[in-house]
Amino acid sequence: MEFLSVYLDYIIFSILGFMGFLAIWFSVERVIFFSKIKLENYTSLDSLEEALTKHLTALYIIYSNAPYIGLLGTVGGIIVTFYGMSLGGDIDAKKIMADLSLALEATGAGLIVAIPVLMIYNMLLRKIDLIINKYKALRQ
Template structure:
């Protein structure tokens, strides 16, 4: 039955998805830091070309930080559904098992936030670095005139 499948696998799927999202966020963060450290603004003819190169992969970080809480929430909703299903299927209602089920369900939301918050901080930090590099480009172009 679908609830048995969810009961045994939903937590694993949510953790795997959030793990992949956090790995991608970390990968893009490191890649962008290396690129920003090595970027030479003098090779760019236009600001648009520079902006395209500087903002590469930032959209992916935006998608990760904006959707990770929803992935966690999906896990929480599934966990609560499973807990309610178990409550309805059992003969006696045990408060301990209900609380354990709900606390495990909320773990998914916490994991989603654990992925989203650092990714948001990384995204904003990288946007600031983009602004600084673009300003450096503008200064060099103004000095060259």
Template structure:
């Protein structure tokens, strides 16, 4: 497998996973907003049932918020490793090195965006 194919697999795999995580976080956020608008506290027999209903799916959103920066960082590390592999093969110039390193950072940026969206 050549390096360009690996770069595309890392790029689309990590960013695709982060976009999917963002979709899930937004989905549960919308579900929670709809639930909170329609909630009737009198329907719950005790405080524990109400607490369970109020905090349902918040763990998923919190998990996405805490793990997405790490997934983005993993994508950046893998992309930088592939850049070093390309540099080691000797067929890359300084402009391509800088371009590859700049593109490697986009995985971290997307991971941070997903985390920020999930925290709001």
């Protein structure tokens, strides 16, 4: 339990930070790709869709799982808090409340990662729809 009390926040925030980094990386890559795309280079709609949707699954996984990673950190923090209380001795309400409030930071961090990624994901989906419609109009 000592390991969790010392390293839980570092582990959770590292995972969420890595997820955030990947989300930024993939989002920027997609925006650059969309700005440079040449529709005449694609011979079929399937190949265009495949190129356009690259990395979107990763963004979907990030936005759908970041809150759960944060919640895992919160649950772990609550477990550590209750374990500390169970060791007996002096139960200080201020310390318990401080520990519980720190545990909730992980859920907040998960939401901070998930919400912008969800917005970016939906904006990219909309841009893909516009590009596909443009491609279809050129092929008619």
